[in-house]
Amino acid sequence: MVEVFESIHKVRSYECDLYGHVNNAVYLHYLEFARMEVLEHKGITLDGLKESGFLIVIQRIEIEYKFPAVALDRLRIITTMDKVLNTSGVFHQQIWRIEDEKEIADAYVTWVVVDLTGRPVRMPRVLKDAFGI
Amino acid sequence: MVEVFESIHKVRSYECDLYGHVNNAVYLHYLEFARMEVLEHKGITLDGLKESGFLIVIQRIEIEYKFPAVALDRLRIITTMDKVLNTSGVFHQQIWRIEDEKEIADAYVTWVVVDLTGRPVRMPRVLKDAFGI
Amino acid sequence: MVEVFESIHKVRSYECDLYGHVNNAVYLHYLEFARMEVLEHKGITLDGLKESGFLIVIQRIEIEYKFPAVALDRLRIITTMDKVLNTSGVFHQQIWRIEDEKEIADAYVTWVVVDLTGRPVRMPRVLKDAFGI
Amino acid sequence: MVEVFESIHKVRSYECDLYGHVNNAVYLHYLEFARMEVLEHKGITLDGLKESGFLIVIQRIEIEYKFPAVALDRLRIITTMDKVLNTSGVFHQQIWRIEDEKEIADAYVTWVVVDLTGRPVRMPRVLKDAFGI
Numbered sequence: 001m002v003e004v005f006e007s008i009h010k011v012r013s014y015e016c017d018l019y020g021h022v023n024n025a026v027y028l029h030y031l032e033f034a035r036m037e038v039l040e041h042k043g044i045t046l047d048g049l050k051e052s053g054f055l056i057v058i059q060r061i062e063i064e065y066k067f068p069a070v071a072l073d074r075l076r077i078i079t080t081m082d083k084v085l086n087t088s089g090v091f092h093q094q095i096w097r098i099e100d101e102k103e104i105a106d107a108y109v110t111w112v113v114v115d116l117t118g119r120p121v122r123m124p125r126v127l128k129d130a131f132g133i
Numbered sequence: 134m135v136e137v138f139e140s141i142h143k144v145r146s147y148e149c150d151l152y153g154h155v156n157n158a159v160y161l162h163y164l165e166f167a168r169m170e171v172l173e174h175k176g177i178t179l180d181g182l183k184e185s186g187f188l189i190v191i192q193r194i195e196i197e198y199k200f201p202a203v204a205l206d207r208l209r210i211i212t213t214m215d216k217v218l219n220t221s222g223v224f225h226q227q228i229w230r231i232e233d234e235k236e237i238a239d240a241y242v243t244w245v246v247v248d249l250t251g252r253p254v255r256m257p258r259v260l261k262d263a264f265g266i
Numbered sequence: 267m268v269e270v271f272e273s274i275h276k277v278r279s280y281e282c283d284l285y286g287h288v289n290n291a292v293y294l295h296y297l298e299f300a301r302m303e304v305l306e307h308k309g310i311t312l313d314g315l316k317e318s319g320f321l322i323v324i325q326r327i328e329i330e331y332k333f334p335a336v337a338l339d340r341l342r343i344i345t346t347m348d349k350v351l352n353t354s355g356v357f358h359q360q361i362w363r364i365e366d367e368k369e370i371a372d373a374y375v376t377w378v379v380v381d382l383t384g385r386p387v388r389m390p391r392v393l394k395d396a397f398g399i
Numbered sequence: 400m401v402e403v404f405e406s407i408h409k410v411r412s413y414e415c416d417l418y419g420h421v422n423n424a425v426y427l428h429y430l431e432f433a434r435m436e437v438l439e440h441k442g443i444t445l446d447g448l449k450e451s452g453f454l455i456v457i458q459r460i461e462i463e464y465k466f467p468a469v470a471l472d473r474l475r476i477i478t479t480m481d482k483v484l485n486t487s488g489v490f491h492q493q494i495w496r497i498e499d500e501k502e503i504a505d506a507y508v509t510w511v512v513v514d515l516t517g518r519p520v521r522m523p524r525v526l527k528d529a530f531g532i
Contacts, residue, residue, distance in 0.1 A: 013302050014424060018180075018470070019190075025159070029158050033279075033280070061198075063194050068190065110288060118200075162411070204444075284446075285454060290460065321418060326462065327504075328459070333517075
Protein backbone atom coordinates (compact mmCIF):
# COMPACT_ATOMS: atom_id res chain seq x y z
CA MET A 1 0.00 0.00 0.00
CA VAL A 2 1.95 2.99 -1.22
CA GLU A 3 0.42 6.44 -0.90
CA VAL A 4 0.57 8.31 -4.20
CA PHE A 5 0.41 12.10 -4.24
CA GLU A 6 -0.40 14.12 -7.30
CA SER A 7 0.36 17.78 -7.99
CA ILE A 8 -0.53 19.79 -11.06
CA HIS A 9 1.54 22.58 -12.62
CA LYS A 10 1.13 24.48 -15.88
CA VAL A 11 4.47 25.59 -17.32
CA ARG A 12 5.09 29.33 -17.11
CA SER A 13 6.83 31.36 -19.82
CA TYR A 14 9.52 32.59 -17.40
CA GLU A 15 10.51 28.98 -16.66
CA CYS A 16 11.64 28.42 -20.26
CA ASP A 17 15.07 29.03 -21.74
CA LEU A 18 16.17 30.20 -25.15
CA TYR A 19 15.38 26.75 -26.60
CA GLY A 20 11.82 27.27 -25.38
CA HIS A 21 12.35 24.32 -22.99
CA VAL A 22 11.81 24.37 -19.25
CA ASN A 23 15.26 24.98 -17.76
CA ASN A 24 16.66 21.86 -16.10
CA ALA A 25 16.95 23.54 -12.68
CA VAL A 26 13.27 24.50 -12.79
CA TYR A 27 12.26 20.83 -12.65
CA LEU A 28 13.76 20.71 -9.15
CA HIS A 29 11.39 23.55 -8.27
CA TYR A 30 8.51 21.45 -9.54
CA LEU A 31 9.66 18.53 -7.39
CA GLU A 32 9.99 20.78 -4.33
CA PHE A 33 6.53 22.21 -4.98
CA ALA A 34 5.10 18.68 -5.09
CA ARG A 35 6.90 17.58 -1.90
CA MET A 36 5.60 20.66 -0.09
CA GLU A 37 2.10 19.73 -1.20
CA VAL A 38 2.62 16.30 0.34
CA LEU A 39 3.80 17.85 3.62
CA GLU A 40 0.91 20.33 3.57
CA HIS A 41 -1.52 17.48 2.98
CA LYS A 42 -0.01 15.82 6.06
CA GLY A 43 -0.38 19.03 8.08
CA ILE A 44 3.37 19.66 8.26
CA THR A 45 5.07 22.98 7.53
CA LEU A 46 8.80 23.70 7.30
CA ASP A 47 8.25 26.64 9.66
CA GLY A 48 6.52 24.44 12.22
CA LEU A 49 9.26 21.81 12.01
CA LYS A 50 11.89 24.51 12.42
CA GLU A 51 10.16 25.78 15.57
CA SER A 52 10.39 22.21 16.90
CA GLY A 53 14.12 22.23 16.11
CA PHE A 54 14.09 20.20 12.90
CA LEU A 55 15.07 20.99 9.34
CA ILE A 56 14.48 18.74 6.36
CA VAL A 57 17.40 19.05 3.98
CA ILE A 58 17.93 17.47 0.60
CA GLN A 59 20.95 15.18 0.51
CA ARG A 60 20.89 13.82 -3.01
CA ILE A 61 18.87 14.14 -6.21
CA GLU A 62 19.04 11.87 -9.24
CA ILE A 63 16.93 13.16 -12.08
CA GLU A 64 16.52 11.85 -15.59
CA TYR A 65 15.21 14.29 -18.19
CA LYS A 66 13.07 12.25 -20.59
CA PHE A 67 11.41 14.88 -22.75
CA PRO A 68 11.42 18.69 -22.63
CA ALA A 69 8.33 20.48 -21.38
CA VAL A 70 7.43 23.84 -22.96
CA ALA A 71 5.32 26.86 -22.01
CA LEU A 72 1.67 26.12 -21.23
CA ASP A 73 2.22 22.35 -20.93
CA ARG A 74 0.13 20.96 -18.12
CA LEU A 75 2.20 18.63 -15.95
CA ARG A 76 1.27 16.01 -13.38
CA ILE A 77 3.87 15.41 -10.69
CA ILE A 78 3.55 12.07 -8.94
CA THR A 79 5.25 11.69 -5.55
CA THR A 80 5.61 8.49 -3.58
CA MET A 81 7.71 7.71 -0.51
CA ASP A 82 10.20 5.17 -1.82
CA LYS A 83 12.02 4.39 1.43
CA VAL A 84 12.11 5.69 4.99
CA LEU A 85 15.05 5.01 7.27
CA ASN A 86 15.98 6.25 10.72
CA THR A 87 17.15 9.73 9.82
CA SER A 88 16.43 9.91 6.12
CA GLY A 89 14.03 9.01 3.37
CA VAL A 90 13.75 8.81 -0.41
CA PHE A 91 10.96 10.23 -2.52
CA HIS A 92 10.33 8.91 -6.00
CA GLN A 93 8.93 11.69 -8.19
CA GLN A 94 7.81 11.53 -11.79
CA ILE A 95 6.64 14.31 -14.06
CA TRP A 96 4.18 13.56 -16.85
CA ARG A 97 2.63 15.80 -19.51
CA ILE A 98 -1.09 15.51 -18.93
CA GLU A 99 -2.22 15.97 -22.53
CA ASP A 100 -0.64 12.77 -23.86
CA GLU A 101 0.85 11.05 -20.78
CA LYS A 102 4.34 11.66 -22.13
CA GLU A 103 6.98 11.12 -19.44
CA ILE A 104 8.96 14.32 -18.83
CA ALA A 105 11.24 13.46 -15.92
CA ASP A 106 11.91 10.81 -13.30
CA ALA A 107 13.68 11.57 -10.04
CA TYR A 108 14.79 10.10 -6.72
CA VAL A 109 15.19 12.63 -3.94
CA THR A 110 16.97 11.70 -0.71
CA TRP A 111 16.28 13.89 2.31
CA VAL A 112 17.54 13.86 5.83
CA VAL A 113 16.31 15.37 9.07
CA VAL A 114 18.82 17.56 10.88
CA ASP A 115 18.76 19.73 13.99
CA LEU A 116 19.31 23.46 13.84
CA THR A 117 23.09 22.93 13.86
CA GLY A 118 22.83 20.70 10.80
CA ARG A 119 23.49 17.38 12.56
CA PRO A 120 21.36 14.40 11.41
CA VAL A 121 18.84 13.34 14.04
CA ARG A 122 16.31 10.53 14.43
CA MET A 123 13.16 11.32 12.55
CA PRO A 124 10.68 13.27 14.71
CA ARG A 125 7.40 11.57 15.62
CA VAL A 126 5.34 14.02 13.51
CA LEU A 127 7.14 12.85 10.37
CA LYS A 128 7.01 9.19 11.36
CA ASP A 129 3.28 9.46 11.91
CA ALA A 130 2.79 11.34 8.68
CA PHE A 131 4.42 8.61 6.67
CA GLY A 132 3.07 5.68 8.67
CA ILE A 133 6.38 4.34 9.89
CA MET B 134 45.62 14.51 -18.94
CA VAL B 135 42.25 15.81 -17.84
CA GLU B 136 41.41 19.44 -18.43
CA VAL B 137 40.09 21.08 -15.28
CA PHE B 138 37.93 24.20 -15.52
CA GLU B 139 37.28 26.52 -12.65
CA SER B 140 34.44 29.02 -12.22
CA ILE B 141 33.88 31.37 -9.33
CA HIS B 142 30.51 32.46 -7.93
CA LYS B 143 29.61 34.45 -4.85
CA VAL B 144 26.25 33.44 -3.41
CA ARG B 145 23.50 36.04 -3.87
CA SER B 146 20.82 36.80 -1.28
CA TYR B 147 18.01 35.99 -3.72
CA GLU B 148 19.39 32.47 -4.16
CA CYS B 149 18.74 31.60 -0.52
CA ASP B 150 15.60 30.13 0.99
CA LEU B 151 13.91 30.65 4.34
CA TYR B 152 16.59 28.51 6.03
CA GLY B 153 19.16 30.97 4.66
CA HIS B 154 20.57 28.12 2.54
CA VAL B 155 21.07 28.20 -1.20
CA ASN B 156 17.96 26.51 -2.65
CA ASN B 157 18.76 23.06 -4.04
CA ALA B 158 17.62 23.98 -7.56
CA VAL B 159 19.98 26.96 -7.61
CA TYR B 160 23.00 24.63 -7.51
CA LEU B 161 21.95 23.38 -10.94
CA HIS B 162 22.16 26.99 -12.12
CA TYR B 163 25.69 27.15 -10.74
CA LEU B 164 26.57 23.98 -12.64
CA GLU B 165 25.03 25.34 -15.85
CA PHE B 166 26.93 28.59 -15.41
CA ALA B 167 30.19 26.67 -15.06
CA ARG B 168 29.50 24.48 -18.11
CA MET B 169 28.72 27.57 -20.19
CA GLU B 170 32.05 29.02 -19.09
CA VAL B 171 33.75 25.86 -20.36
CA LEU B 172 31.97 26.14 -23.72
CA GLU B 173 32.77 29.86 -23.92
CA HIS B 174 36.42 29.11 -23.18
CA LYS B 175 36.29 26.65 -26.08
CA GLY B 176 34.71 29.27 -28.37
CA ILE B 177 31.34 27.50 -28.47
CA THR B 178 27.97 29.18 -27.96
CA LEU B 179 24.55 27.53 -27.70
CA ASP B 180 23.30 30.02 -30.28
CA GLY B 181 26.05 29.13 -32.71
CA LEU B 182 25.44 25.40 -32.24
CA LYS B 183 21.72 25.93 -32.78
CA GLU B 184 22.43 27.75 -36.06
CA SER B 185 24.42 24.68 -37.12
CA GLY B 186 21.42 22.52 -36.23
CA PHE B 187 22.57 21.15 -32.88
CA LEU B 188 21.21 21.45 -29.38
CA ILE B 189 22.97 20.23 -26.25
CA VAL B 190 20.39 18.91 -23.84
CA ILE B 191 20.82 17.58 -20.33
CA GLN B 192 19.79 13.94 -19.97
CA ARG B 193 20.57 13.16 -16.37
CA ILE B 194 21.90 14.86 -13.26
CA GLU B 195 23.07 13.17 -10.08
CA ILE B 196 23.90 15.68 -7.38
CA GLU B 197 24.92 15.13 -3.80
CA TYR B 198 24.45 18.06 -1.43
CA LYS B 199 27.31 17.90 1.07
CA PHE B 200 26.99 21.15 2.98
CA PRO B 201 24.71 24.16 2.57
CA ALA B 202 26.12 27.38 1.12
CA VAL B 203 24.80 30.70 2.43
CA ALA B 204 24.68 34.30 1.18
CA LEU B 205 28.07 35.85 0.39
CA ASP B 206 29.90 32.49 0.40
CA ARG B 207 32.47 32.43 -2.35
CA LEU B 208 32.27 29.18 -4.29
CA ARG B 209 34.65 27.45 -6.67
CA ILE B 210 32.99 25.22 -9.26
CA ILE B 211 35.31 22.63 -10.77
CA THR B 212 34.27 21.06 -14.07
CA THR B 213 35.96 18.15 -15.79
CA MET B 214 34.84 16.03 -18.74
CA ASP B 215 34.34 12.61 -17.18
CA LYS B 216 33.45 10.67 -20.32
CA VAL B 217 32.68 11.37 -23.96
CA LEU B 218 30.81 8.89 -26.12
CA ASN B 219 29.39 9.06 -29.64
CA THR B 220 26.36 11.20 -28.97
CA SER B 221 26.72 12.04 -25.30
CA GLY B 222 29.11 12.97 -22.54
CA VAL B 223 29.35 13.27 -18.79
CA PHE B 224 30.69 16.23 -16.85
CA HIS B 225 31.89 15.82 -13.30
CA GLN B 226 31.28 19.02 -11.36
CA GLN B 227 32.17 19.84 -7.79
CA ILE B 228 31.38 22.93 -5.75
CA TRP B 229 33.73 24.02 -2.98
CA ARG B 230 33.54 26.92 -0.54
CA ILE B 231 36.69 28.89 -1.17
CA GLU B 232 37.23 30.19 2.34
CA ASP B 233 37.86 26.80 3.94
CA GLU B 234 37.80 24.32 1.04
CA LYS B 235 34.60 22.79 2.43
CA GLU B 236 32.89 20.59 -0.14
CA ILE B 237 29.40 21.88 -0.92
CA ALA B 238 28.17 19.63 -3.72
CA ASP B 239 29.28 16.92 -6.12
CA ALA B 240 27.50 16.22 -9.39
CA TYR B 241 27.58 14.13 -12.54
CA VAL B 242 25.81 15.72 -15.51
CA THR B 243 25.03 13.64 -18.61
CA TRP B 244 24.34 15.59 -21.79
CA VAL B 245 23.44 14.54 -25.28
CA VAL B 246 23.61 16.26 -28.65
CA VAL B 247 20.33 16.36 -30.55
CA ASP B 248 19.16 17.88 -33.82
CA LEU B 249 16.46 20.55 -33.94
CA THR B 250 13.77 17.85 -33.82
CA GLY B 251 15.23 16.45 -30.60
CA ARG B 252 16.76 13.29 -32.10
CA PRO B 253 20.22 12.28 -30.78
CA VAL B 254 22.95 12.77 -33.40
CA ARG B 255 26.66 12.02 -33.63
CA MET B 256 28.66 14.67 -31.89
CA PRO B 257 29.51 17.56 -34.24
CA ARG B 258 33.16 18.10 -35.10
CA VAL B 259 33.30 21.44 -33.25
CA LEU B 260 32.48 19.66 -29.98
CA LYS B 261 34.83 16.76 -30.69
CA ASP B 262 37.64 19.17 -31.36
CA ALA B 263 36.82 21.21 -28.29
CA PHE B 264 37.10 18.19 -26.05
CA GLY B 265 39.99 16.51 -27.85
CA ILE B 266 38.18 13.38 -28.90
CA MET C 267 -16.53 48.35 -20.04
CA VAL C 268 -13.14 47.18 -18.93
CA GLU C 269 -12.29 43.49 -19.21
CA VAL C 270 -10.93 42.14 -15.95
CA PHE C 271 -8.79 39.00 -15.96
CA GLU C 272 -8.13 36.94 -12.90
CA SER C 273 -5.28 34.49 -12.28
CA ILE C 274 -4.69 32.37 -9.21
CA HIS C 275 -1.32 31.41 -7.74
CA LYS C 276 -0.38 29.67 -4.52
CA VAL C 277 3.00 30.81 -3.20
CA ARG C 278 5.73 28.17 -3.45
CA SER C 279 8.44 27.63 -0.83
CA TYR C 280 11.23 28.25 -3.37
CA GLU C 281 9.83 31.71 -4.10
CA CYS C 282 10.53 32.88 -0.53
CA ASP C 283 13.69 34.47 0.81
CA LEU C 284 15.39 34.22 4.17
CA TYR C 285 12.74 36.53 5.68
CA GLY C 286 10.16 33.96 4.58
CA HIS C 287 8.73 36.62 2.22
CA VAL C 288 8.19 36.22 -1.50
CA ASN C 289 11.27 37.77 -3.11
CA ASN C 290 10.47 41.09 -4.78
CA ALA C 291 11.58 39.88 -8.23
CA VAL C 292 9.22 36.91 -8.00
CA TYR C 293 6.21 39.23 -8.06
CA LEU C 294 7.22 40.18 -11.61
CA HIS C 295 6.99 36.49 -12.46
CA TYR C 296 3.48 36.44 -11.05
CA LEU C 297 2.58 39.44 -13.21
CA GLU C 298 4.09 37.81 -16.31
CA PHE C 299 2.19 34.60 -15.56
CA ALA C 300 -1.07 36.56 -15.35
CA ARG C 301 -0.38 38.49 -18.59
CA MET C 302 0.36 35.22 -20.39
CA GLU C 303 -2.96 33.87 -19.15
CA VAL C 304 -4.65 36.92 -20.66
CA LEU C 305 -2.92 36.35 -24.00
CA GLU C 306 -3.72 32.63 -23.89
CA HIS C 307 -7.36 33.45 -23.17
CA LYS C 308 -7.25 35.66 -26.29
CA GLY C 309 -5.70 32.84 -28.33
CA ILE C 310 -2.33 34.59 -28.63
CA THR C 311 1.05 32.95 -28.00
CA LEU C 312 4.46 34.62 -27.91
CA ASP C 313 5.71 31.91 -30.27
CA GLY C 314 2.93 32.60 -32.76
CA LEU C 315 3.54 36.36 -32.60
CA LYS C 316 7.25 35.77 -33.14
CA GLU C 317 6.52 33.68 -36.24
CA SER C 318 4.51 36.65 -37.54
CA GLY C 319 7.52 38.88 -36.87
CA PHE C 320 6.41 40.53 -33.63
CA LEU C 321 7.80 40.53 -30.13
CA ILE C 322 6.07 42.02 -27.11
CA VAL C 323 8.67 43.54 -24.84
CA ILE C 324 8.25 45.16 -21.46
CA GLN C 325 9.29 48.80 -21.43
CA ARG C 326 8.54 49.88 -17.91
CA ILE C 327 7.25 48.47 -14.65
CA GLU C 328 6.12 50.41 -11.60
CA ILE C 329 5.31 48.16 -8.70
CA GLU C 330 4.32 49.01 -5.17
CA TYR C 331 4.82 46.31 -2.56
CA LYS C 332 1.97 46.67 -0.06
CA PHE C 333 2.31 43.61 2.13
CA PRO C 334 4.59 40.56 1.96
CA ALA C 335 3.15 37.24 0.80
CA VAL C 336 4.51 34.04 2.36
CA ALA C 337 4.61 30.36 1.44
CA LEU C 338 1.21 28.74 0.82
CA ASP C 339 -0.63 32.08 0.54
CA ARG C 340 -3.22 31.90 -2.18
CA LEU C 341 -3.03 34.98 -4.39
CA ARG C 342 -5.44 36.50 -6.88
CA ILE C 343 -3.80 38.51 -9.66
CA ILE C 344 -6.14 40.96 -11.36
CA THR C 345 -5.11 42.24 -14.79
CA THR C 346 -6.82 45.00 -16.75
CA MET C 347 -5.73 46.86 -19.87
CA ASP C 348 -5.20 50.38 -18.64
CA LYS C 349 -4.34 52.06 -21.94
CA VAL C 350 -3.60 51.03 -25.50
CA LEU C 351 -1.75 53.31 -27.89
CA ASN C 352 -0.37 52.82 -31.40
CA THR C 353 2.67 50.76 -30.56
CA SER C 354 2.33 50.24 -26.84
CA GLY C 355 -0.04 49.56 -23.99
CA VAL C 356 -0.25 49.59 -20.22
CA PHE C 357 -1.55 46.80 -18.02
CA HIS C 358 -2.72 47.53 -14.50
CA GLN C 359 -2.10 44.50 -12.30
CA GLN C 360 -2.96 43.99 -8.67
CA ILE C 361 -2.16 41.09 -6.38
CA TRP C 362 -4.47 40.23 -3.48
CA ARG C 363 -4.27 37.54 -0.83
CA ILE C 364 -7.44 35.54 -1.28
CA GLU C 365 -7.93 34.52 2.34
CA ASP C 366 -8.55 38.04 3.64
CA GLU C 367 -8.50 40.28 0.55
CA LYS C 368 -5.29 41.91 1.78
CA GLU C 369 -3.60 43.89 -0.99
CA ILE C 370 -0.12 42.52 -1.69
CA ALA C 371 1.08 44.55 -4.67
CA ASP C 372 -0.07 47.04 -7.27
CA ALA C 373 1.69 47.46 -10.62
CA TYR C 374 1.59 49.26 -13.94
CA VAL C 375 3.32 47.44 -16.77
CA THR C 376 4.07 49.22 -20.05
CA TRP C 377 4.73 47.01 -23.05
CA VAL C 378 5.60 47.76 -26.63
CA VAL C 379 5.40 45.76 -29.83
CA VAL C 380 8.67 45.49 -31.76
CA ASP C 381 9.82 43.69 -34.88
CA LEU C 382 12.51 41.02 -34.79
CA THR C 383 15.20 43.73 -34.94
CA GLY C 384 13.76 45.39 -31.84
CA ARG C 385 12.22 48.41 -33.58
CA PRO C 386 8.78 49.53 -32.32
CA VAL C 387 6.04 48.84 -34.86
CA ARG C 388 2.33 49.56 -35.12
CA MET C 389 0.34 47.06 -33.16
CA PRO C 390 -0.53 43.99 -35.24
CA ARG C 391 -4.21 43.38 -36.00
CA VAL C 392 -4.32 40.21 -33.88
CA LEU C 393 -3.46 42.27 -30.78
CA LYS C 394 -5.80 45.11 -31.73
CA ASP C 395 -8.64 42.65 -32.15
CA ALA C 396 -7.77 40.88 -28.93
CA PHE C 397 -8.04 44.07 -26.96
CA GLY C 398 -10.93 45.57 -28.87
CA ILE C 399 -9.14 48.60 -30.18
CA MET D 400 29.35 64.34 -2.83
CA VAL D 401 27.34 61.32 -3.84
CA GLU D 402 28.86 57.89 -3.25
CA VAL D 403 28.66 55.76 -6.37
CA PHE D 404 28.82 51.98 -6.09
CA GLU D 405 29.59 49.70 -8.96
CA SER D 406 28.81 46.01 -9.34
CA ILE D 407 29.67 43.74 -12.24
CA HIS D 408 27.61 40.84 -13.53
CA LYS D 409 27.96 38.66 -16.60
CA VAL D 410 24.63 37.44 -17.91
CA ARG D 411 24.01 33.71 -17.38
CA SER D 412 22.25 31.46 -19.89
CA TYR D 413 19.59 30.45 -17.36
CA GLU D 414 18.60 34.10 -16.91
CA CYS D 415 17.43 34.36 -20.54
CA ASP D 416 13.98 33.63 -21.92
CA LEU D 417 12.85 32.17 -25.22
CA TYR D 418 13.63 35.47 -26.96
CA GLY D 419 17.21 35.06 -25.73
CA HIS D 420 16.70 38.20 -23.60
CA VAL D 421 17.28 38.49 -19.88
CA ASN D 422 13.83 38.00 -18.32
CA ASN D 423 12.44 41.24 -16.92
CA ALA D 424 12.20 39.87 -13.37
CA VAL D 425 15.87 38.91 -13.42
CA TYR D 426 16.89 42.57 -13.60
CA LEU D 427 15.42 42.99 -10.11
CA HIS D 428 17.79 40.24 -9.00
CA TYR D 429 20.66 42.22 -10.50
CA LEU D 430 19.53 45.30 -8.59
CA GLU D 431 19.23 43.32 -5.34
CA PHE D 432 22.68 41.86 -5.89
CA ALA D 433 24.12 45.36 -6.33
CA ARG D 434 22.35 46.73 -3.24
CA MET D 435 23.66 43.81 -1.17
CA GLU D 436 27.15 44.64 -2.39
CA VAL D 437 26.65 48.19 -1.14
CA LEU D 438 25.51 46.94 2.27
CA GLU D 439 28.39 44.45 2.41
CA HIS D 440 30.82 47.23 1.54
CA LYS D 441 29.34 49.15 4.49
CA GLY D 442 29.73 46.13 6.78
CA ILE D 443 25.98 45.52 7.03
CA THR D 444 24.28 42.14 6.62
CA LEU D 445 20.55 41.41 6.49
CA ASP D 446 21.12 38.68 9.08
CA GLY D 447 22.87 41.08 11.43
CA LEU D 448 20.14 43.70 11.01
CA LYS D 449 17.50 41.04 11.68
CA GLU D 450 19.26 40.05 14.91
CA SER D 451 19.05 43.72 15.93
CA GLY D 452 15.32 43.62 15.17
CA PHE D 453 15.31 45.38 11.79
CA LEU D 454 14.29 44.28 8.33
CA ILE D 455 14.85 46.28 5.17
CA VAL D 456 11.91 45.76 2.86
CA ILE D 457 11.36 47.06 -0.63
CA GLN D 458 8.35 49.33 -0.91
CA ARG D 459 8.37 50.39 -4.52
CA ILE D 460 10.36 49.81 -7.70
CA GLU D 461 10.16 51.80 -10.91
CA ILE D 462 12.23 50.26 -13.66
CA GLU D 463 12.60 51.27 -17.26
CA TYR D 464 13.89 48.62 -19.65
CA LYS D 465 16.00 50.44 -22.23
CA PHE D 466 17.63 47.63 -24.18
CA PRO D 467 17.63 43.85 -23.74
CA ALA D 468 20.74 42.16 -22.37
CA VAL D 469 21.62 38.69 -23.66
CA ALA D 470 23.74 35.76 -22.46
CA LEU D 471 27.39 36.56 -21.78
CA ASP D 472 26.84 40.35 -21.82
CA ARG D 473 28.96 41.96 -19.16
CA LEU D 474 26.91 44.46 -17.18
CA ARG D 475 27.85 47.30 -14.86
CA ILE D 476 25.28 48.13 -12.21
CA ILE D 477 25.62 51.61 -10.75
CA THR D 478 23.97 52.27 -7.40
CA THR D 479 23.63 55.64 -5.69
CA MET D 480 21.57 56.69 -2.69
CA ASP D 481 19.07 59.09 -4.18
CA LYS D 482 17.28 60.15 -1.00
CA VAL D 483 17.22 59.16 2.66
CA LEU D 484 14.31 60.03 4.91
CA ASN D 485 13.40 59.08 8.47
CA THR D 486 12.24 55.54 7.87
CA SER D 487 12.91 55.07 4.18
CA GLY D 488 15.29 55.72 1.34
CA VAL D 489 15.52 55.61 -2.43
CA PHE D 490 18.31 54.01 -4.44
CA HIS D 491 18.89 55.03 -8.03
CA GLN D 492 20.27 52.09 -9.98
CA GLN D 493 21.35 51.92 -13.58
CA ILE D 494 22.50 48.95 -15.62
CA TRP D 495 24.94 49.44 -18.49
CA ARG D 496 26.44 46.99 -20.96
CA ILE D 497 30.17 47.33 -20.44
CA GLU D 498 31.26 46.55 -24.00
CA ASP D 499 29.68 49.62 -25.58
CA GLU D 500 28.22 51.60 -22.65
CA LYS D 501 24.71 50.88 -23.91
CA GLU D 502 22.10 51.65 -21.27
CA ILE D 503 20.12 48.52 -20.37
CA ALA D 504 17.88 49.63 -17.51
CA ASP D 505 17.24 52.49 -15.13
CA ALA D 506 15.50 52.02 -11.79
CA TYR D 507 14.41 53.77 -8.60
CA VAL D 508 14.05 51.49 -5.61
CA THR D 509 12.30 52.70 -2.46
CA TRP D 510 13.02 50.77 0.72
CA VAL D 511 11.80 51.10 4.25
CA VAL D 512 13.07 49.88 7.60
CA VAL D 513 10.57 47.86 9.61
CA ASP D 514 10.66 45.96 12.88
CA LEU D 515 10.10 42.21 13.07
CA THR D 516 6.32 42.75 13.06
CA GLY D 517 6.54 44.71 9.81
CA ARG D 518 5.93 48.17 11.29
CA PRO D 519 8.04 51.05 9.87
CA VAL D 520 10.58 52.31 12.38
CA ARG D 521 13.12 55.14 12.51
CA MET D 522 16.25 54.20 10.67
CA PRO D 523 18.74 52.43 12.97
CA ARG D 524 22.04 54.20 13.71
CA VAL D 525 24.07 51.58 11.80
CA LEU D 526 22.24 52.47 8.59
CA LYS D 527 22.38 56.21 9.25
CA ASP D 528 26.11 55.98 9.79
CA ALA D 529 26.58 53.83 6.73
CA PHE D 530 24.92 56.39 4.52
CA GLY D 531 26.28 59.48 6.24
CA ILE D 532 22.95 60.87 7.36
